Amino acid sequence: MEKEKCNHGNCGCEHDVEKEACICDEECTCEHEEKKVKKKDKHTDKLNDAYNKISELEDALLRSKAEFVNYRKRLEEEQARIMKFSNEDIVKEILPVIDNFERAISMDDDNLDDEVSKFLSGFKILYGNLVSILNDYEVSEIKSLNEVFDATYHQAMLTEEREGIEPGIVIEVLQKGYLLKGKVIRPSMVKVSK
Helix, strand or coil: CCEEECCCCCCCCEEECCCCEEECCCCCCCHHHHHHHHHHHHHHHHHHHHHHHHHHHHHHHHHHHHHHHHHHHHHHHHHHHHHHCCCHHHHHHHHHHHHHHHHHHHCCCCCCCCHHHHHHHHHHHHHHHHHHHHHHCCEEECCCCCCECCCCCEEEEEEECCCCCCCCEEEEEEECCEEECCEEEECEEEEEEC
Protein backbone atom coordinates (compact mmCIF):
# COMPACT_ATOMS: atom_id res chain seq x y z
CA MET A 1 0.00 0.00 0.00
CA GLU A 2 1.48 3.27 -1.15
CA LYS A 3 1.00 6.16 1.28
CA GLU A 4 1.70 9.84 1.07
CA LYS A 5 1.11 12.70 3.40
CA CYS A 6 -2.21 14.42 2.91
CA ASN A 7 -1.67 17.90 1.56
CA HIS A 8 -5.28 19.08 1.64
CA GLY A 9 -5.39 20.79 4.94
CA ASN A 10 -3.74 20.55 8.30
CA CYS A 11 -5.28 17.26 9.32
CA GLY A 12 -2.00 15.40 9.48
CA CYS A 13 -3.45 12.33 7.75
CA GLU A 14 -1.73 9.92 5.52
CA HIS A 15 -3.30 9.33 2.13
CA ASP A 16 -3.72 5.88 0.53
CA VAL A 17 -3.04 6.50 -3.15
CA GLU A 18 -4.69 3.29 -4.42
CA LYS A 19 -7.92 3.73 -2.48
CA GLU A 20 -7.92 7.52 -2.67
CA ALA A 21 -8.76 7.72 1.00
CA CYS A 22 -7.25 9.26 4.07
CA ILE A 23 -6.00 7.02 6.84
CA CYS A 24 -6.21 8.67 10.22
CA ASP A 25 -7.35 8.12 13.74
CA GLU A 26 -9.23 11.34 14.00
CA GLU A 27 -12.15 12.56 11.94
CA CYS A 28 -10.69 13.85 8.71
CA THR A 29 -11.92 17.04 7.08
CA CYS A 30 -9.83 16.93 3.94
CA GLU A 31 -11.19 16.81 0.39
CA HIS A 32 -10.29 13.16 -0.11
CA GLU A 33 -12.74 12.10 2.62
CA GLU A 34 -15.39 14.38 1.16
CA LYS A 35 -14.93 12.76 -2.27
CA LYS A 36 -15.21 9.32 -0.67
CA VAL A 37 -18.45 10.29 1.11
CA LYS A 38 -19.84 11.80 -2.09
CA LYS A 39 -19.00 8.59 -3.99
CA LYS A 40 -20.72 6.54 -1.27
CA ASP A 41 -23.79 8.81 -1.45
CA LYS A 42 -23.92 8.46 -5.24
CA HIS A 43 -23.71 4.67 -4.99
CA THR A 44 -26.32 4.60 -2.23
CA ASP A 45 -28.64 6.83 -4.30
CA LYS A 46 -28.21 4.58 -7.34
CA LEU A 47 -28.83 1.49 -5.23
CA ASN A 48 -31.98 3.05 -3.69
CA ASP A 49 -33.20 4.04 -7.15
CA ALA A 50 -32.66 0.47 -8.35
CA TYR A 51 -34.57 -0.95 -5.37
CA ASN A 52 -37.42 1.51 -5.97
CA LYS A 53 -37.55 0.58 -9.66
CA ILE A 54 -37.59 -3.12 -8.79
CA SER A 55 -40.43 -2.49 -6.33
CA GLU A 56 -42.41 -0.55 -8.94
CA LEU A 57 -41.89 -3.31 -11.51
CA GLU A 58 -42.97 -5.99 -9.01
CA ASP A 59 -46.14 -3.99 -8.23
CA ALA A 60 -46.86 -3.55 -11.94
CA LEU A 61 -46.36 -7.28 -12.51
CA LEU A 62 -48.71 -8.18 -9.65
CA ARG A 63 -51.34 -5.75 -10.95
CA SER A 64 -51.02 -7.21 -14.46
CA LYS A 65 -51.39 -10.73 -13.11
CA ALA A 66 -54.47 -9.74 -11.08
CA GLU A 67 -56.03 -7.99 -14.10
CA PHE A 68 -55.40 -11.07 -16.23
CA VAL A 69 -56.96 -13.37 -13.63
CA ASN A 70 -60.01 -11.08 -13.40
CA TYR A 71 -60.26 -10.92 -17.20
CA ARG A 72 -60.13 -14.71 -17.40
CA LYS A 73 -62.86 -15.05 -14.76
CA ARG A 74 -65.10 -12.57 -16.58
CA LEU A 75 -64.49 -14.37 -19.87
CA GLU A 76 -65.31 -17.76 -18.36
CA GLU A 77 -68.47 -16.38 -16.72
CA GLU A 78 -69.55 -14.82 -20.02
CA GLN A 79 -68.91 -18.08 -21.88
CA ALA A 80 -70.89 -20.02 -19.26
CA ARG A 81 -73.77 -17.54 -19.55
CA ILE A 82 -73.73 -17.78 -23.35
CA MET A 83 -73.73 -21.58 -23.18
CA LYS A 84 -76.52 -21.58 -20.60
CA PHE A 85 -78.81 -19.45 -22.75
CA SER A 86 -77.62 -20.60 -26.18
CA ASN A 87 -81.06 -22.09 -26.92
CA GLU A 88 -82.91 -18.84 -26.19
CA ASP A 89 -83.39 -17.77 -29.82
CA ILE A 90 -84.76 -21.10 -31.00
CA VAL A 91 -87.07 -21.34 -27.98
CA LYS A 92 -88.45 -17.88 -28.78
CA GLU A 93 -89.16 -19.09 -32.31
CA ILE A 94 -91.00 -22.17 -31.01
CA LEU A 95 -93.22 -20.31 -28.51
CA PRO A 96 -95.63 -18.92 -31.18
CA VAL A 97 -96.05 -22.49 -32.49
CA ILE A 98 -96.98 -23.58 -28.96
CA ASP A 99 -99.48 -20.68 -28.79
CA ASN A 100 -101.09 -21.80 -32.07
CA PHE A 101 -101.36 -25.39 -30.84
CA GLU A 102 -103.05 -24.16 -27.65
CA ARG A 103 -105.54 -22.06 -29.67
CA ALA A 104 -106.36 -25.03 -31.88
CA ILE A 105 -106.76 -27.38 -28.92
CA SER A 106 -109.02 -24.88 -27.14
CA MET A 107 -111.54 -25.27 -30.03
CA ASP A 108 -112.25 -28.82 -28.88
CA ASP A 109 -115.60 -29.34 -27.21
CA ASP A 110 -116.93 -32.02 -24.90
CA ASN A 111 -118.03 -34.27 -27.78
CA LEU A 112 -115.03 -36.50 -28.37
CA ASP A 113 -116.60 -38.48 -31.24
CA ASP A 114 -116.92 -35.68 -33.80
CA GLU A 115 -114.41 -35.09 -36.61
CA VAL A 116 -112.88 -31.97 -34.98
CA SER A 117 -112.06 -33.88 -31.78
CA LYS A 118 -110.49 -36.73 -33.75
CA PHE A 119 -108.46 -34.25 -35.80
CA LEU A 120 -107.36 -32.31 -32.70
CA SER A 121 -106.24 -35.49 -30.90
CA GLY A 122 -103.21 -35.52 -33.24
CA PHE A 123 -102.57 -31.86 -32.40
CA LYS A 124 -102.69 -32.70 -28.70
CA ILE A 125 -100.03 -35.39 -29.18
CA LEU A 126 -97.77 -33.00 -31.12
CA TYR A 127 -98.38 -30.26 -28.55
CA GLY A 128 -97.50 -32.65 -25.71
CA ASN A 129 -94.27 -33.62 -27.48
CA LEU A 130 -93.26 -29.98 -27.99
CA VAL A 131 -93.99 -29.09 -24.36
CA SER A 132 -91.99 -32.13 -23.22
CA ILE A 133 -89.00 -31.05 -25.35
CA LEU A 134 -89.18 -27.52 -23.95
CA ASN A 135 -89.31 -28.92 -20.40
CA ASP A 136 -86.16 -30.94 -21.14
CA TYR A 137 -84.40 -27.66 -21.98
CA GLU A 138 -85.66 -26.08 -18.73
CA VAL A 139 -88.33 -23.92 -20.35
CA SER A 140 -91.23 -23.37 -18.00
CA GLU A 141 -94.48 -21.43 -18.08
CA ILE A 142 -94.84 -18.37 -15.86
CA LYS A 143 -97.74 -18.93 -13.46
CA SER A 144 -99.83 -15.78 -13.74
CA LEU A 145 -103.56 -16.30 -13.26
CA ASN A 146 -104.76 -15.05 -9.83
CA GLU A 147 -101.20 -14.01 -8.95
CA VAL A 148 -100.11 -10.54 -7.82
CA PHE A 149 -98.98 -8.48 -10.82
CA ASP A 150 -95.18 -8.42 -11.06
CA ALA A 151 -93.64 -6.29 -13.83
CA THR A 152 -90.67 -8.69 -13.94
CA TYR A 153 -92.88 -11.53 -15.16
CA HIS A 154 -96.02 -9.81 -16.45
CA GLN A 155 -96.87 -7.21 -19.05
CA ALA A 156 -100.19 -5.50 -18.30
CA MET A 157 -102.20 -5.12 -21.50
CA LEU A 158 -105.57 -4.26 -19.96
CA THR A 159 -107.02 -3.33 -16.61
CA GLU A 160 -110.52 -4.09 -15.43
CA GLU A 161 -112.41 -3.44 -12.24
CA ARG A 162 -113.90 -6.60 -10.69
CA GLU A 163 -115.87 -6.94 -7.51
CA GLY A 164 -114.40 -9.13 -4.84
CA ILE A 165 -110.88 -8.96 -6.29
CA GLU A 166 -108.34 -6.60 -4.84
CA PRO A 167 -106.35 -4.33 -7.19
CA GLY A 168 -103.14 -5.60 -8.78
CA ILE A 169 -104.22 -9.22 -9.31
CA VAL A 170 -103.93 -10.95 -12.69
CA ILE A 171 -107.48 -11.83 -13.72
CA GLU A 172 -106.82 -13.12 -17.24
CA VAL A 173 -103.82 -14.36 -19.20
CA LEU A 174 -103.89 -13.11 -22.79
CA GLN A 175 -100.61 -14.78 -23.77
CA LYS A 176 -98.52 -17.13 -21.66
CA GLY A 177 -95.07 -16.09 -20.56
CA TYR A 178 -92.07 -18.38 -20.31
CA LEU A 179 -88.81 -18.75 -18.38
CA LEU A 180 -85.62 -20.35 -19.70
CA LYS A 181 -83.52 -21.64 -16.80
CA GLY A 182 -85.07 -18.98 -14.55
CA LYS A 183 -84.61 -16.11 -17.04
CA VAL A 184 -87.71 -14.42 -18.47
CA ILE A 185 -87.65 -14.92 -22.24
CA ARG A 186 -91.23 -13.77 -22.77
CA PRO A 187 -93.35 -12.04 -20.12
CA SER A 188 -97.00 -13.02 -19.71
CA MET A 189 -99.44 -10.59 -21.33
CA VAL A 190 -102.19 -10.16 -18.77
CA LYS A 191 -105.31 -8.32 -17.73
CA VAL A 192 -105.01 -6.86 -14.25
CA SER A 193 -107.67 -5.83 -11.73
CA LYS A 194 -107.82 -2.23 -10.69
